[in-house]
Amino acid sequence: MYEKHMLARDDIQSVVENGVGTGFIVKLKIPYYRGVCLSLVEDIQVRFNDRLFTRDQLTFSVSGETFTFKEMETQTTFRWEFGEKATVFVPLPGGIPLGMHRIEVTVSIRISYMGGTRPFTVVLENVSPMGG
Amino acid sequence: MYEKHMLARDDIQSVVENGVGTGFIVKLKIPYYRGVCLSLVEDIQVRFNDRLFTRDQLTFSVSGETFTFKEMETQTTFRWEFGEKATVFVPLPGGIPLGMHRIEVTVSIRISYMGGTRPFTVVLENVSPMGG
């Protein structure tokens, strides 16, 4: 079910600050059947066309607070709840250009009873956040 | 008061396993006026004569559990209580040789209201754990 529901096309948006595009956000639901505290969100990667953005480049926001992935390693109070949208910011100078794009997001959650980390990837083709 | 009371001469002991000296332990009281959870014990260094042992080489035991300093970074359940002796293991093949030695221990506790880490050093001269 996560393939279909974790990332909606409307939830990919350019970020413009003072008239300049600084990147984009993706609003994600967790690809797991329960919410977890942020220390369990081990990794997120975003691939925008051919460009790969890794955890050190991204920030993660939930409940109005923004964290780096380094900070999240010890974050056990804030949770990414089941069905709740977290916002991942991807720095892309200029924002998302006009045209059609491919966006691939991989979320890795550390699941104790599986003994490790489970990656989950969703791909959206022909994304065009500027109205289309 | 910590200079005088945090490390007693009797609390430096060689460790022998299967007849072979593997190192020594120092049993330390915290050089701070309260107990803290282990994530706040940022660093311990032990200097044995001219040899320096740093956090990656040491283990830290309290309440019957042993931790590496890397593990302690997220350890907020276990505490080093005020007046309680924690055991630091220092790997020194052969254990402490016969003779007189100098032992210097630096404990760094992260203290929020001081905005950072406060190191505290204690030095014992003429230590001879083999009776004397």
Place this chain on the structure above:
Amino acid sequence: MGIKLGVSFYSYQQAYYTGQKNLEQLIDATANVVGAHGVELIPEQMPVGSYPDPSEADVERWFAWMEKYQTEPTCMDSFIDWMLYKNRILTKREQVDQMARDLKLASRLGFKTLRVLCPVRKEIVEASLPFAEHYGVKMGLEIHAPMTLNSRWTVEYMDMVVRNGSRFAGLIIDFGIFAKRPARKLLTNALQKGADPHILEAIAVACADNKPTEFLLGIVKEMGGGQAETGVAMSWARNRFSQPDRMRDYASYIIHCHGKFYDMDEQCNETGIDYQSPIAVLKDIGYNGYICSEFEGQRLYIGAEEPDEIEQVRRHHVMMRRLIG
């Protein structure tokens, strides 16, 4: 008394995830569409207020719902995140702290039983007994495939329970351990991908015969099957059939059951799991706890088709009532 029926809200996860139904609406559907009385909840999935510390107002609202819809809390499903941090496994004490946290929450919300996840170590359950007694909530280790009733893990856990002589630890039976053949919907999906129905039937017969995965893969190879058939064979790799009769060994320690199911057909039969014999055994040993329906077929719906979770649960209850009589 006899067997009581309820719903694990795990069954409704997609409706909740996509925002179609909130917690109260799901309680409503449980009472008024399914016609069930018992509610089982994963508070980390559908929090009452916030997990793990709802406010008093949240708790009051929860009990007001129970009253309004004439439902009652049965079992609360717990997780122990022993890999909470990247670089280490939590100590025993930290894991017990998590158990105590969940026992406390269960107690506040009126749950009598806590589902302990299968791989949780018996030492953690044992050390949590004082908390379970304090909060008046029983811990039940879930026997869930690939674990069986005969597994060493189960046997050693039960030795610990018996040795302690405590009424606050027991077993939860997940009916997935009685699976006899792949769910119909899994087979239909394979057919759509071009699988050969004869090969699928041969696999299904071998599954019912409790053959190992290698045997199933052998059938696929022999009969010239491809990826679709292999997928069905592999889906069985984590299945280990338990004999329903083995429940008799632990009769007085069974405190709750998960009526696990993947696919209910139009005649309200589960298409892959044996319900008849386990329920006969439970009746025979005088089990008078809950069986909570636990629908896990969401991931079998591919493409545009979406599951109707509430309808699936309703059908499951029709079957359960028929079997319990």
Place this chain on the structure above:
Amino acid sequence: MGIKLGVSFYSYQQAYYTGQKNLEQLIDATANVVGAHGVELIPEQMPVGSYPDPSEADVERWFAWMEKYQTEPTCMDSFIDWMLYKNRILTKREQVDQMARDLKLASRLGFKTLRVLCPVRKEIVEASLPFAEHYGVKMGLEIHAPMTLNSRWTVEYMDMVVRNGSRFAGLIIDFGIFAKRPARKLLTNALQKGADPHILEAIAVACADNKPTEFLLGIVKEMGGGQAETGVAMSWARNRFSQPDRMRDYASYIIHCHGKFYDMDEQCNETGIDYQSPIAVLKDIGYNGYICSEFEGQRLYIGAEEPDEIEQVRRHHVMMRRLIG
């Protein structure tokens, strides 16, 4: 009613640290040697059972001690570890969680007041108000050198308190803000290291005159002092004298006081801190809370000499009773 007297067990830290006295023995000494009624505790220093979650048995034992020794809990001293982890500052919510944890513990142990450490942000106190009300425990920001009653930090905090109109946040006055000259023992130590008594006296006079550190260091330089004299001048660097009269501005918000002291002489006078005027002001404004003696002179005992903490506290109480009348 009038001013009540107690002891902050911070005063006894060395006796506890070295294992000479346990918590019960210190309660005994407070009641029977010092003759005090109020007990102030740092639970992270001398835990009742274990911090932060003592068992019910621990809590019962605590109250049994209070009854046995005819003492009562006054203020519990809290820390907020906003640098709990190496790489980040805790979020507001995490800090409020710590405050709630301590308010709960204070409530369980019968403390009416929680000492909030001076640098804790007013936003944290404000967001903790619902917890303080829930647990019935007041939070008091400790005004402690180098903070003064006029500091912007204090003023902005009080604006927040007044704006909220809550009775659950207020001020705790640490008498260290009324220090007038270096403690006698500090001067004696300097003399032993060879300091010139005339230079020390000149420094002490300048301290009483509230001169800045640069001025004190100027005296040392002019009069030809060395390391020992410089040490005394530098010891004053974190001191900022508050006018006792400024307490009148916040009269109804003062909920507790720390009778900070470093050195009581044989005639039971504090050798560096003004007690006369602050106590006169407190009496005048009708303060009827506790002043808990807080001995902090342990680190002035060097070499073989050890402090007699209980005797120091006893002398402090003799002085306090004399001044309160």
